[in-house]
Amino acid sequence: MVGLSEEQVEQFQRDGFLIVRGCASLEETKRLRDVAWKYASELEGSEVFTTNDQSRKTGDKFMDSAYGIASFLEEEALDESGNLTRPLKDSVNKIGHALHELDPDVRRFTGRCGDIATSLGLKEPAVVQSMFIFKQPRIGGEVRAHRDSTFLWTDPPSCMAYWIALEDTTTENGCLYAVPGSHHDPVELRFAVTETGQKPAISGQPLRKYDEASWASLPMNEGDLILIHGAVLHRSAANRSQRTRLAYTFHIIESKDCLWSPQNWLQRSPESPFPSIFDLADGT
């Protein structure tokens, strides 16, 4: 995948996000969809993932998924007794968080995206997490307004998301929305572990409120990529349509002269550091 033009870099710096049309080929999106649905059918998903009230559920499975491939369920896929109301694969909210290391197809695709990070000035971009986000028909949960740096803090801040539409996304099936320029605001909230052995929790100041007119809807076609600055405010609505809205997303940080917060939920041992995006390209 080629890097960005000067104009695209300027647009990213101005808005805090940038859509790059047709980045993934239809062959690649199909392969990634097949991988995602394979995991959705095979992996048992025992924990629900929701962003309601900004308190992400963080059971043991969520914490362990930093090194593995785990499946998390849609809140609305369960009845009052906690039983699935539909087939397992149609109940999955997301799968993460080390797909980019463990799955050869995901690894190869992720590794193709390194030149874009270089265009944006990253010296040694490392991939810290990856996810398939399903946004299932009718029950796909909303993702509340947030800034990704809240969850993936570095000093200085450097986190950035790649989000690839594996299917067309519209305002009906839960496309992304963002506030252009909001990356110039401070990151008010931190999702951090403050005491050893404790689960991470959100703390900080309330998010700055923007009126609805400030939010841009960002419909995308299959194969389009959006780059999202770690401080830009973004969200997505629930999917009440009959159509799926599958996406592949991963986050990078600068690993040169940049500190990964020891309070982030996602931690790696010195023997198993976050991989350079460029080391993933051969898929092995």
Ligand SMILES: O=C(O)CCC(=O)C(=O)O
């Ligand atoms: O896929 C979505 O709907 C939202 C994903 C998102 O905002 C995130 O992972 O930070």
